[in-house]
Amino acid sequence: xxxxxxxxxxxxxxxxxxxxxxxxxxxxxxxxxxxxxxxxxxxxxxxxxxxxxxxxxxxxxxxxxxxxxxxxxxxxxxxxxxxxxxxxxxxxxxxxxxxxxxxxxxxxxxxxxxxxxxxxxxxxxxxxxxxxxxxxxxxxxxxxxxxxxxxxxxxxxxxxxxxxxxxxxxxxxxxxxxxxxxxxxxxxxxxxxxxxxxxxxxxxxxxxxxxxxxxxxxxxxxxxxxxxxxxxxxxxxxxxxxxxxxxxxxxxxxxxxxxxxxxxxxxxxxxxxxxxxxxxxxxxxxxxxxxxxxxxxxxxxxxxxxxxxxxxxxxxxxxxxxxxxxxxxxxxxxxxxxxxxxxxxxxxxxxxxxxxxxxxxxxxxxxxxxxxxxxxxxxxxxxxxxxxxxxxxxxxxxxxxxxxxxxxxxxxxxxxxxxxxxxxxxxxxxxxxxxxxxxxxxxxxxxx
Amino acid sequence: xxxxxxxxxxxxxxxxxxxxxxxxxxxxxxxxxxxxxxxxxxxxxxxxxxxxxxxxxxxxxxxxxxxxxxxxxxxxxxxxxxxxxxxxxxxxxxxxxxxxxxxxxxxxxxxxxxxxxxxxxxxxxxxxxxxxxxxxxxxxxxxxxxxxxxxxxxxxxxxxxxxxxxxxxxxxxxxxxxxxxxxxxxxxxxxxxxxxxxxxxxxxxxxxxxxxxxxxxxxxxxxxxxxxxxxxxxxxxxxxxxxxxxxxxxxxxxxxxxxxxxxxxxxxxxxxxxxxxxxxxxxxxxxxxxxxxxxxxxxxxxxxxxxxxxxxxxxxxxxxxxxxxxxxxxxxxxxxxxxxxxxxxxxxxxxxxxxxxxxxxxxxxxxxxxxxxxxxxxxxxxxxxxxxxxxxxxxxxxxx
Numbered sequence: 119x120x121x122x123x124x125x126x127x128x129x130x131x132x133x134x135x136x137x138x139x140x141x142x143x144x145x146x147x148x149x150x151x152x153x154x155x156x157x158x159x160x161x162x163x164x165x166x167x168x169x170x171x172x173x174x175x176x177x178x179x180x181x182x183x184x185x186x187x188x189x190x191x192x193x194x195x196x197x198x199x200x201x202x203x204x205x206x207x208x209x210x211x212x213x214x215x216x217x218x219x220x221x222x223x224x225x226x227x228x229x230x231x232x233x234x235x236x237x238x239x240x241x242x243x244x245x246x247x248x249x250x251x252x253x254x255x256x257x258x259x260x261x262x263x264x265x266x267x268x269x270x271x272x273x274x275x276x277x278x279x280x281x282x283x284x285x286x287x288x289x290x291x292x293x294x295x296x297x298x299x300x301x302x303x304x305x306x307x308x309x310x311x312x313x314x315x316x317x318x319x320x321x322x323x324x325x326x327x328x329x330x331x332x333x334x335x336x337x338x339x340x341x342x343x344x345x346x347x348x349x350x351x352x353x354x355x356x357x358x359x360x361x362x363x364x365x366x367x368x369x370x371x372x373x374x375x376x377x378x379x380x381x382x383x384x385x386x387x388x389x390x391x392x393x394x395x396x397x398x399x400x401x402x403x404x405x406x407x408x409x410x411x412x413x414x415x416x417x418x419x420x421x422x423x424x425x426x427x428x429x430x431x432x433x434x435x436x437x438x439x440x441x442x443x444x445x446x447x448x449x450x451x452x453x454x455x456x457x458x459x460x461x462x463x464x465x466x467x468x469x470x471x472x473x474x475x476x477x478x479x480x481x482x483x484x485x486x487x488x489x490x491x492x493x494x495x496x497x498x499x500x501x502x503x504x505x506x507x508x509x510x511x512x513x514x515x516x517x518x519x520x521x522x523x524x525x526x527x528x529x530x531x532x533x534x535x536x537x538x539x540x541x542x543x544x545x546x547x548x549x550x551x552x553x554x555x556x557x558x559x560x561x562x563x564x565x566x
Numbered sequence: 567x568x569x570x571x572x573x574x575x576x577x578x579x580x581x582x583x584x585x586x587x588x589x590x591x592x593x594x595x596x597x598x599x600x601x602x603x604x605x606x607x608x609x610x611x612x613x614x615x616x617x618x619x620x621x622x623x624x625x626x627x628x629x630x631x632x633x634x635x636x637x638x639x640x641x642x643x644x645x646x647x648x649x650x651x652x653x654x655x656x657x658x659x660x661x662x663x664x665x666x667x668x669x670x671x672x673x674x675x676x677x678x679x680x681x682x683x684x685x686x687x688x689x690x691x692x693x694x695x696x697x698x699x700x701x702x703x704x705x706x707x708x709x710x711x712x713x714x715x716x717x718x719x720x721x722x723x724x725x726x727x728x729x730x731x732x733x734x735x736x737x738x739x740x741x742x743x744x745x746x747x748x749x750x751x752x753x754x755x756x757x758x759x760x761x762x763x764x765x766x767x768x769x770x771x772x773x774x775x776x777x778x779x780x781x782x783x784x785x786x787x788x789x790x791x792x793x794x795x796x797x798x799x800x801x802x803x804x805x806x807x808x809x810x811x812x813x814x815x816x817x818x819x820x821x822x823x824x825x826x827x828x829x830x831x832x833x834x835x836x837x838x839x840x841x842x843x844x845x846x847x848x849x850x851x852x853x854x855x856x857x858x859x860x861x862x863x864x865x866x867x868x869x870x871x872x873x874x875x876x877x878x879x880x881x882x883x884x885x886x887x888x889x890x891x892x893x894x895x896x897x898x899x900x901x902x903x904x905x906x907x908x909x910x911x912x913x914x915x916x917x918x919x920x921x922x923x924x925x926x927x928x929x930x931x932x933x934x935x936x937x938x939x940x941x942x943x944x945x946x947x948x949x950x951x952x953x954x955x956x957x958x959x960x961x962x963x964x965x966x
Contacts, residue, residue, distance in 0.1 A: 240610055240611060
């Protein structure tokens with residue numbers, strides 16, 4: 119049946135061939151790179167948009183992708199230009215970046231570190247992406263940031279709120295525009311004290327993973343500094359969908375505020391359970407019982423529906439702001455897609471513009487040159503007021519919004535009202551703050 | 567050759583050739599053509615093909631031979647990754663100690679989990695392994711955070727001790743994984759006209775390990791031990807009645823396949839030094855079951871094919887977005903173009919799971935023996951044409 123006859127000679131020959139071929143790649147060790155990783159040679163430059171398209175954060179991922187596409191249009195001089203007109207830096211001319219047309223590739227992170235890294239790697243190795251951006255979860259952001267550091271490309275973080283992204287896991291090639299848990303605490307605490315008094319007893323329910331912990335730590339520290347007492351902190355598994363068994367003990371704990379350190383579907387479920395248990399009508403210690411959700415997003419508010427009304431939280435940006443940058447962005451996003459952008463979309467759009475601007479100012483796509491252009495960069499007109507990209511940890515510092523679920527929403531997008539715009543000075547912290555200590559930026563890696 | 571019969575030697579040589587020439591085979595389209603989207607010959611994906619191939623080969627030793635369906639194999643993969651990354655953090659960036667520890671630790675895990683789970687068979691066994699895997703996942707995700715770094719995943723940092731190496735390189739970066747100085751990430755790019763071929767050290771290292779693993783699997787399949795495992799699959803009760811204790815054999819198969827998974831995990835961490843808890847999730851365990859069934863359970867080459875198939879879909883189809891589709895169908899009139907794009911986009915990009923699901927259904931329905939059966943049928947079709955008169959030679963043998 120089989121025709122090939124294996125002779126001793128034939129096998130030896132093949133064996134030698136196999137051995138030789140296996141040895142070949144060892145002759146070329148890393149000599150292939152010159153200059154920097156994926157230096158754009160042609161008339162275009164490729165950016166990699168790595169967002170969750172499936173899984174729990176797919177909604178946010180879809181909105182992020184819309185924002186990226188809009189940003190690419192604006193950079194290439196199509197559409198109405200959006201925030202390019204209001205941006206304090208005017209070096210971008212609508213002819214791409216450094217005269218090269220902007221192209222992009224997309225990938226699915228699946229909200230899993232592994233998948234996200236695989237997707238980012240394929241963008242870098244196969245498509246020649248010079249910058250990776252995106253992510254809708256801190257775990258993924260930290261993982262991809264680490265990868266970009268090793269590979270030698272710039273990472274512009276999308277929605278990631280954990281302190282660790284620019285804290286103990288910070289990297290020289292990674293940059294974050296979004297705010298973090300510490301800032302949420304610092305912005306929210308004074309408002310909480312003003313609204314609910316300084317002698318409250320808080321009970322925390324926290325999603326049991328890194329983001330939940332850093333947020334709990336931040337909120338506890340910020341509220342206790344203002345005189346609150348923390349009765350108890352309980353960790354809930356991330357996969358939990360019914361929080362009844364966690365809410366029941368709250369009733370008899372002597373607490374009069376419930377803080378939900380949950381995000382996405384988790385928060386929608388826990389808040390719904392809390393409302394079902396009548397926590398919002400309850401009186402405790404002679405005071406009205408209150409619920410606080412430190413990190414809010416409009417997409418979460420929509421999921422929670424009625425229950426979100428009157429609840430306080432913080433957010434990075436909201437489309438109802440009235441500055442010129444926000445108005446321009448909401449207008450061009452609304453014209454293209456028919457509804458206002460979410461905070462995730464905003465931060466991704468802004469990150470893309472900031473990268474393009476930095477490359478333009480640096481006159482190069484070299485990651486080290488771009489990092490240098492971004493470090494300590496002050497800008498304005500991108501929807502958050504005057505903003506600083508701090509050189510020490512690559513974190514943006516800007517005003518933080520404290521928001522409340524609107525009592526009488528006028529549309530399905532008008533769910534949050536801005537209670538207070540907390541000024542930047544109030545949410546700033548030292549780069550070596552204990553909540554952020556333990557990591558080092560290292561040196562920038564151009565991949566060469 | 568090497569104690570194999572002619573047929574197995576041929577198979578091994580075919581696999582070796584495929585591994586060696588993968589950078590060419592997987593990059594059939596010129597780099598700037600529209601079809602370049604379907605090229606899979608870049609280091610990361612080739613490494614994944616090979617690593618998941620090893621994982622599936624190991625799984626097949628348990629499932630294909632003994633019939634025990636484990637739903638918890640991802641746990642061993644994860645344990646392997648964590649051990650390897652810890653080795654990189656504590657000892658050195660050489661991949662050999664990391665992989666050895668990965669195999670060892672996952673073997674110990676498999677021994678413990680297998681000892682308990684193998685008290686039951688059938689669905690109860692599957693559920694027990696699933697429970698253990700979920701337990702490991704939850705431990706890694708939150709309880710054991712100091713060891714696993716929880717949701718964020720275990721990564722290398724600049725202040726790791728690395729006793730036999732350096733904590734940071736001279737220019738302040740984290741050192742990269744290597745094999746006695748050969749960096750795993752170094753890639754040689756061959757520029758052949760319109761084609762770009764990438765040869766990556768890490769890939770060839772994984773490829774060499776795959777060949778070893780494949781050879782070992784052939785030997786196990788052909789050994790008296792393998793025969794005993796098959797006997798367990800066909801009728802365990804009868805084996806017991808003949809006075810033979812099947813449990814040690816099943817346990818040995820379980821541990822071997824756990825060690826294969828650990829090897830895959832260790833290799834994964836060696837290519838990309840990160841270990842995340844989601845590697846241990848039950849969906850990851852389900853994936854290897856899919857790979858094995860899709861390729862052909864109980865066959866030697868099947869699992870490798872299945873692994874390649876699924877990884878190809880995950881990495882290539884998920885990246886086809888609306889913009890790309892519009893480019894493809896630009897030749898159609900506008901209204902029709904939008905219609906076609908609207909239909910097709912549900913099957914690519916975020917919808918790649920749907921396409922994979924449909925293909926899986928088709929394969930299981932029409933080719934119960936997996937892709938290997940498909941290959942056999944095609945081969946038989948050709949053979950029948952050329953050797954019509956001779957009968958008996960066309961008897962189908964499982965391509966094990």
